[in-house]
Amino acid sequence: MITRIVRMHFTQAGVEEFLQIFEANKLAIRNFPGCTHLQLLKDADDPLVYTTLSHWNREADLEAYRKSPLFGSVWGRVKTLFSERTQAFSLVKFIEL
Numbered sequence: 001m002i003t004r005i006v007r008m009h010f011t012q013a014g015v016e017e018f019l020q021i022f023e024a025n026k027l028a029i030r031n032f033p034g035c036t037h038l039q040l041l042k043d044a045d046d047p048l049v050y051t052t053l054s055h056w057n058r059e060a061d062l063e064a065y066r067k068s069p070l071f072g073s074v075w076g077r078v079k080t081l082f083s084e085r086t087q088a089f090s091l092v093k094f095i096e097l
Contacts, residue, residue, distance in 0.1 A: 001056065002055070002090050002092060003053065003056075003092070004054045004056060004062055004088070004089075005088070005089055006086060007050075007051045007086065008051070008078070008086050009048060009085075010083055011048070011081060011083045013081075014080075015047070015081075017081055018078055021074060026040075028070055032065050034058060034061020035054060036056070037054060040052055040053075062090065
């Protein structure tokens with residue numbers, strides 16, 4: 001399983017538009033083949049910072065999503081709303097207790 005984390009810093013004006021885009025597309029993203037979990041997190045200290053957390057069965061599933069028209073349309077709109085560079089990374093489980 002791949003865990004994908006994307007931390008986004010928005011402009012004040014961009015937050016509401018981002019939330020509308022997320023709301024309109026969350027089910028399509030969650031139901032994309034290979035996606036098993038999608039969560040939107042809001043930073044506890046900064047109201048302009050949001051993070052998506054998603055789980056994917058395989059790296060190939062995540063890559064298929066990143067190359068899809070769905071991702072292209074969503075990301076194309078969202079990236080114009082950022083106030084600074086986005087941090088994105090993928091993780092695999094290493095140790096579980």
